Amino acid sequence: MTNVKADAGDVSEAADEPRRGRGRPQLRSDDETRALILEAARHEFAHSGYAATSMENVARRAGVSTKTLYRLLPNKAALFEAMVTQRIDDFVSVVRLRACDGSDVEAQLTEALTVFADLILDAEVMAIQRLILADSDKFPDIAETFFRKAITRTQETLASWLRSQQKRGAIVLDDADSAAGMLLGMLVFQPQRSVMYGHQPAPTAEERKRRAQACARLFLQGCRR
Numbered sequence: 001m002t003n004v005k006a007d008a009g010d011v012s013e014a015a016d017e018p019r020r021g022r023g024r025p026q027l028r029s030d031d032e033t034r035a036l037i038l039e040a041a042r043h044e045f046a047h048s049g050y051a052a053t054s055m056e057n058v059a060r061r062a063g064v065s066t067k068t069l070y071r072l073l074p075n076k077a078a079l080f081e082a083m084v085t086q087r088i089d090d091f092v093s094v095v096r097l098r099a100c101d102g103s104d105v106e107a108q109l110t111e112a113l114t115v116f117a118d119l120i121l122d123a124e125v126m127a128i129q130r131l132i133l134a135d136s137d138k139f140p141d142i143a144e145t146f147f148r149k150a151i152t153r154t155q156e157t158l159a160s161w162l163r164s165q166q167k168r169g170a171i172v173l174d175d176a177d178s179a180a181g182m183l184l185g186m187l188v189f190q191p192q193r194s195v196m197y198g199h200q201p202a203p204t205a206e207e208r209k210r211r212a213q214a215c216a217r218l219f220l221q222g223c224r225r
Contacts, residue, residue, distance in 0.1 A: 034072050034082075036062045041083045046124045049131040050080065050142050080142055084149045091119045092157050105170040105224065106216055112161055113187055113212035120154065120188045123202035126195050155180050171223045179223070187215045 040062035044053040055076060059069040073079045094115050119125065129146070136143040159180035165171050173179050191211070194200045203211070
């Protein structure tokens with residue numbers, strides 16, 4: 001009798017528990033998984049270089065299976081391109097929000113250049129560039145991908161920003177594309193070169209902001225109405 005009552009109690013307790021669905025529930029969406037993968041890839045490429053980075057290591061760092069990784073990104077070249085594209089897409093969307101009505105173009109240009117400096121002078125981004133240059137003879141496609149997806153789009157984004165200020169009458173320029181290249185060079189060339197040659201560490205956020213402000217002021221002395 002005791003066993004019968006115990007069994008009945010077990011059945012009653014089991015009935016009170018919520019019924020579980022079949023199969024393993026999906027913990028995150030493909031977009032969320034892709035974001036984790038690209039973050040892991042950025043770390044692996046920056047610290048190991050393109051040649052030494054493996055899909056297996058990226059999957060392990062992202063906490064996903066290699067099957068999932070290959071389903072979302074079929075090979076290492078696609079993974080590298082997606083990593084670069086995502087970073088630049090996020091950057092472009094932020095810069096577009098810095099467009100202004102012309103009331104304080106210096107403050108707005110300082111904000112925009114600070115966003116550029118945060119991207120280009122980021123220690124991990126510079127590490128990736130250094131390793132791309134080291135591997136470019138073996139993997140020329142990655143250098144071309146980085147140039148098109150990152151360097152060219154960065155300059156085009158700044159040129160577009162400058163044209164928008166020109167249309168508002170805030171500045172006067174003969175060639176926004178050339179001006180964007182010159183302004184970027186003034187902003188990043190010296191600190192980037194110092195870091196890549198091991199002379200000093202990557203600039204801090206405060207140092208990047210001060211440099212952006214100085215470059216904006218100097219640039220506008222030549223083109224502000």
